[in-house]
Amino acid sequence: MEIVSFLAFLCILIMGFQEPVHGRLLSVSKPNPGNAAATARWLVAENSWGVLNTISSELNGAPFGNVVSFSDGLPNEGKGIPYFYLTALDPTAKDAMKDERASLTLSEYPLGTCGKIDPENPTCAKLTLTGKLKIVENKSEEAQFAQKALFTKHPEMKEWPKSHKFQFFKLEIENLFLIDWFGGPKPLTPEEYLHPKMNNLHWMQ
């Protein structure tokens, strides 16, 4: 029976390592789709990367999406505003310095909680935050917040080459487009989304 117990333990061990996200477990389960603000905040809190879109200065004003890492705060302490660590060697930061209009797009799909449904199925939540991509003032209190938020979720960033002159950016949110169920996008204002009561997602389940 010892072998049986060992194999049972092995099974539990293997199953325990089946993480829904590459690299980390989801810390909060998906909110009720009826709660639009909580669902949007959850997508921002649990995703570590997204597609940041700008108006391309190199490609005659085409909309240009770029894969970026972001963070809205320490794990489970996010405030909803996405911060980025970008270099003007990359088109996204360069574009934003000429035209601040931008959007950040996130999907529930890579979190592993959509199951077998299609990534475009409306019950697999998706979010687009539209607004202005702005540089965070160097050495400000907000820059300290951004640094801690980003370097905690993305420890590699600490080592990124100084010569590339990475800077902290944030998306000032003006509009939210959230689909998390049938029936079209959910009405959701930046005020509802950024409301301090949303800072504890555990209470919002």
Next chain:
Amino acid sequence: MEIVSFLAFLCILIMGFQEPVHGRLLSVSKPNPGNAAATARWLVAENSWGVLNTISSELNGAPFGNVVSFSDGLPNEGKGIPYFYLTALDPTAKDAMKDERASLTLSEYPLGTCGKIDPENPTCAKLTLTGKLKIVENKSEEAQFAQKALFTKHPEMKEWPKSHKFQFFKLEIENLFLIDWFGGPKPLTPEEYLHPKMNNLHWMQ
């Protein structure tokens, strides 16, 4: 010993279901980063969804990214051109009908092959295809190709509500932005990317 065999079988079963992509296994392993065209084609072949960016007519010309499913062909028979199944009830198709400029952004990260590196690490490949988002002519040969390509990879699409008037769209690629290693974007033309020799990724490894 029967219980032991059963548990061993169970373990194998559990491990067998640990797929690197949600829903399907990668059919081709990652090409050498030195081969830009093969890497770009691999990202398009293996990803089932991405972020499709348009110039928003509702949000005063802001760049608007939307999570969409796509397909460039049957599994292992992709041709590199991404096809979509969109409804004008959604902002993306509506935008494209007013301004065709668009980009599709993909990341290697959700494929599960980036390991422990950050999603923004340049060795975790990312691709932005920029061009024109066009309606595929109804009942044309290309529409048949698009339908087969999409409905095979996204079987759910067959059941999407007729009343939403979904149509096939494609991205006519004019520019490629690929990062798959240190040293900035890889030079890659649409001709190199769409070259017929790229239609068999197994040969390009």
